[in-house]
């Protein structure tokens with residue numbers, strides 16, 4: 668099967684686009700690369716954009732985009748998606764830098780965009796804000812985690828990296844431990860959007876910078892058991908949760924286990940089902956605040 672290889676960008680509706688754009692540029696340190704009639708594009712890597720903002724009545728993540736490989740065929744990928752009885756659409760030139768986009772809905776109603784990256788952008792190293800390496804993953808609350816996980820694996824080619832019990836799946840489409848994670852909580856909605864930082868030192872700078880700018884952490888810093896990433900969480904002005912992380916496990920696909928790290932309890936660390944245990948959430952012991960699940 669043809670698998671998506673990478674998360675490219677996520678699109679959000681927010682009531683106040685200007686306020687959220689200010690957060691992404693001046694606090695997160697992303698680059699404002701384009702403004703169209705109804706859309707604002709923000710970037711921080713070789714991708715033309717990593718975040719798209721549009722005006723909407725409530726803050727929500729409405730679309731997530733993934734790339735197929737340079738040698739993959741979008742027609743064949745579409746055929747594969749349709750083979751699962753899923754309706755698809757094609758758009759030519761829908762967003763800057765993307766010549767052709769395949770779209771369809773996932774089971775929770777998020778629009779999935781799939782495309783082939785033809786040309787790369789060259790963002791300058793921003794001199795202000797946190798400046799993450801990249802968009803890492805988007806996490807969602809879902810009403811049916813088994814069904815939605817199966818969709819991401821069967822239709823998009825994701826692999827299961829880990830589960831917490833039978834209610835929280837962590838799925839990868841490349842070496843990073845997870846690009847999409849899904850927690851069953853009784854509703855379909857955005858949980859958090861995560862950006863990768865360089866290391867612990869970068870995380871400290873980021874926390875101080877968030878604090879100076881009036882942003883309080885709602886969980887962390889800590890180290891997740893699942894994925895073993897250092898983490899902090901805060902709310903963006905629109906109310907959507909942002910995670911900043913570093914040291915996320917990376918899969919060595921040839922060997923079938925995650926690159927060994929001294930903080931792993933399993934040697935080697937392979938994909939598995941974790942017990943619903945405090946260690947799975949935070950090896951350092953502090954459990955999430957109620958604010959995390961509002």
Ligand SMILES: [Fe+2]
Pocket residue numbers: 804806859861910
């Ligand atoms: Fe996360």
